[in-house]
Structure formats: structure tokens, C-alpha cells
Amino acid sequence: MTTNCWRWLPAGRCGWVAAYLLGYALLMAGTPTIAPAGEVVLLEEQFASLARWQPQPFAKIPRHSRYSAVTLDGRSCLLMESDNSASALVLTQSFNVYEHPELAWRWKVSNVFAKGDSSSKSGDDYPARLYVMFAYDPDRASLGKRLQYQLAKTIYGKYPPDSSISYIWDNRNTGAAVITNAYTSEAKMIPVDTGPEKVNTWQEHTVDIVRDYRLAFGQDPPATATLAVMNDSDNTHESAQAWIDYIRIFRPR
Secondary structure (H helix, E strand, O other): OOHHHHOOOOOOHHHHHHHHHHHOOOOOOOOOEEOOOOOEEEEEEOOOOOOOEEEEOOOOOOOOOEEEEEEEOOEEEEEEEEEOOOOEEEEOOOEEOOOOOEEEEEEEEOOOOOOOOOOOOOOOOEEEEEEEEEOOOHHHOOHHHHHHHHHHHHHHOOOOOOEEEEEEEEOOOOOOOOEEOOOOOOEEEEEEEEOOOOOOOOEEEEEEHHHHHHHHHOOOOOOEEEEEEEEEOOOOOOEEEEEEEEEEEEEOO
């Protein structure tokens, strides 16, 4: 795949990120299991290894973030490190957000970025992001969008991605429930942690993907999605570490 394939996306780095993340996701949905609490769990990732994940660099960003499975406080977890760098780690599994709408995880960061600013392209860096990337669905697109995407598929052999929401550890508290990414309106960001007050402490979250997409975009999401995580600092030229203890995709019973 070349980056020319994704010129249908709004210009800017976040557009490249969205394209690469979804473009490299594989359709490998696992078999749900029943958790002790009665949840129907599709994914229970505790990062004993990165076998279900694929590193994804970006063609126009020469320095890549680092991702490794490590042990911290006696538990396996994902370590994400950036130093004036950006790249992602993509889950090689897609899922239906209506069948498994709940997403839970636990993370912490070493610091936030002094120059981080979610309202600007130059400040569009976060020590921790958890993306939900949605596949394009021609059955729910407008006529104009269908024509645009069909032409893209004819030329490049596959559809560009539709949209994304990302849960972020924002560098400062803006008071906003949803932030439109500075690079593209098709990427919405939801701050679940903000500022430096809670750095180096574990923070745990459970979200409803479908509800949050409706909040962010004002409509129902496409059914098929995948996940990616990222720690990036290529705009601010700073550095940070972040850890993710687990990620769970499930539905309540």
C-alpha cells in the first residue's frame, strides 16, 4: 500500500493515521467467551505477548514509537514509548460494535506534553490514545460519499476508512466532552483523562462505543471496527512513556 491510496481522506497526519490503522486490520474475529461476571467477552488482552498486534509506522514520519510487552508491578502490560516520534500498534482483529459495544482498559502515563494542544496541528500529540477505527459501509453512506468511495476502490482496490473515535489522555483540561481532531473532522477525540494531576497512577475506564460515536458524530456508527493504540510526540518533539494493563471488548449480559 502507498500513501497515495488515501488522498480521499482530509489532508493531514491524522488522516494518514486513520487510513493505515484500518487498512492493516485483519478480519479475524475471535470466539466470544463468558466471563465470571456474566459479560460476553470478545477480547481479553493482558499483553503477555503482542501476538495479536501489528506495529504500524507512517510513511512520512521517520521516527517510530516503540511498543513492547513488559512486566510491571508483577503484571504483564504494554509499554508505549515515544521520543519525537509516532507510530501505532494495531489489533489484527475486527469486531461488530453492536454485538460487543463495551470497551474497558486500564492505563497510566509518565507525563503529559508541555506543548500539547488538542486545538492545533502543532500540538496534536498525546501520551496515550486508544483508537476505535470504523470501516466504510456503502449501505449507510450518502450518494456523494458512495460515488467518492467507489471511485477510490476502483483505483486503489479497497475502500478508505470511514471515521474514528479515540479515547485520549489529553495534555490539558479543555472542558470539552468531544474534540474534533485538528487534521480532520472524521476523527473525534474523547478525553477520558486530562492534565498532569494523575500521571504515574493507574486509571481505569469502561465506555460504550456506540453511545460515544452517536455523541461524537450525531449518528449511528458503521458496524465493523478495530482497535489501535498510540503514543505520539512528533509534533511537540517531546517524549513520554505509557502503560496499558489490559484491554477488554465485551457486551453485558
